[in-house]
Amino acid sequence: MLHTSYIELSKRALNNNIQFMKNKAGRGVKYSMVIKANAYGHGIEDLLPMIEDAGIDHFSVFSVTEAMRVHKIKKDVCDLMIMGFVDDDYIEWAIDNDASFFVFSMDRLKAVKQIGKKTKKRAKVHIELETGMHRTGFCQDQLEEVVGIIKGNPDVFEMEGLCTHLAGADSITNYKRVMDQIVTFQDLCSWFNSEGLASRYRHIACSAGVLNFPDHVFDLVRVGISNYGFWPSNETKMMHMRNGDIPEDPLKRVLSWKSEIMSVNNVAEGKYVSYGTSYLTNRRSKIATVPVGYGYGFNRTLSNNGHVLVHGKRVPVVGTVNMNMMVIDVTDLPGVKVNDEVVLIGEQGDVEISVSSFGDMNNSMNYELLTRLPDHIPRYVIA
Numbered sequence: 001m002l003h004t005s006y007i008e009l010s011k012r013a014l015n016n017n018i019q020f021m022k023n024k025a026g027r028g029v030k031y032s033m034v035i036k037a038n039a040y041g042h043g044i045e046d047l048l049p050m051i052e053d054a055g056i057d058h059f060s061v062f063s064v065t066e067a068m069r070v071h072k073i074k075k076d077v078c079d080l081m082i083m084g085f086v087d088d089d090y091i092e093w094a095i096d097n098d099a100s101f102f103v104f105s106m107d108r109l110k111a112v113k114q115i116g117k118k119t120k121k122r123a124k125v126h127i128e129l130e131t132g133m134h135r136t137g138f139c140q141d142q143l144e145e146v147v148g149i150i151k152g153n154p155d156v157f158e159m160e161g162l163c164t165h166l167a168g169a170d171s172i173t174n175y176k177r178v179m180d181q182i183v184t185f186q187d188l189c190s191w192f193n194s195e196g197l198a199s200r201y202r203h204i205a206c207s208a209g210v211l212n213f214p215d216h217v218f219d220l221v222r223v224g225i226s227n228y229g230f231w232p233s234n235e236t237k238m239m240h241m242r243n244g245d246i247p248e249d250p251l252k253r254v255l256s257w258k259s260e261i262m263s264v265n266n267v268a269e270g271k272y273v274s275y276g277t278s279y280l281t282n283r284r285s286k287i288a289t290v291p292v293g294y295g296y297g298f299n300r301t302l303s304n305n306g307h308v309l310v311h312g313k314r315v316p317v318v319g320t321v322n323m324n325m326m327v328i329d330v331t332d333l334p335g336v337k338v339n340d341e342v343v344l345i346g347e348q349g350d351v352e353i354s355v356s357s358f359g360d361m362n363n364s365m366n367y368e369l370l371t372r373l374p375d376h377i378p379r380y381v382i383a
């Protein structure tokens, strides 16, 4: 093995999740797969062909740099949507390359107006509306001016979308806030219509929106985490599995992360292991090192806390996780040797370490854990 660890991506799982979420979104609703943050850590370049094989032709990213990565592989991708950062210097790139993008401030709208006068194509814009998230988006008192600028420059603007983002559709505690957002969004869309500015797509729903507010997804959905086999929250999972009525999780993990044993050592009873004094052997122990540490996305908070799989058994991480290595206790596994497979996320025999259990060990969410997996770990596609 050249690299210290590798990631496997399951085509079957990805396809399963996409079809499940597409069904939830409903017929006639455009399905945009969110592949920002390196496709939630899975790897944009590796995943893109798999996503296309699953019938997806609309991708959402956060920034121009991510859009460029997609564009490099798929030059003729038109349905590419940038939901976040577009520096003024790159507006022209977005327009020329048919990438649509969110416009959420007057500065950006005016910059597009100015730059769009020089480009041959029109700018495909999604006007983001502030409906209650209070993050990005035009407030209502700005909308007359927005409409004036867009209508006054029909050679520059193409109204690709009207959109907003829900502030926590994954939890019932936010129900009222989210419903208020939906009503506000609906009213604002009607107002844009009455002003003669209809858009191609109205969109509001992320994974939790699709799963928990299926009657309010409008024309396009921007689905991220669930494509990768994860529920946006445990609460959403419980609601959909009807507290146990549905025995099998309909979402399947796409990613597995594996490494191998680098060395095996015997350590006497009463010795400290790894840096410092956080772990003291309480018996004659056999410890092994795995060449993955916090520098590879295996969080330091998993020191004396995490588990990995070896020989189909869960074994504990002992001592502090180092930059490039962790130490595991394999005393109870006879015959463990160098090069034996170590599963950090995934299955081995009958046992599994899921990303969520991995996350539970250190209180981080699926989202955070996945997106911390570095680009340089090689990804392999499996059936």
Ligand SMILES: Cc1ncc(COP(=O)(O)O)c(C=O)c1O
Pocket: 034, 083, 165, 205, 206, 207, 208, 222, 223, 224, 225, 226, 232
């Ligand atoms: C604007 C926007 N839309 C959609 C998504 C996708 O969300 P999820 O991964 O929960 O489906 C995100 C994620 O952060 C987002 O910021």
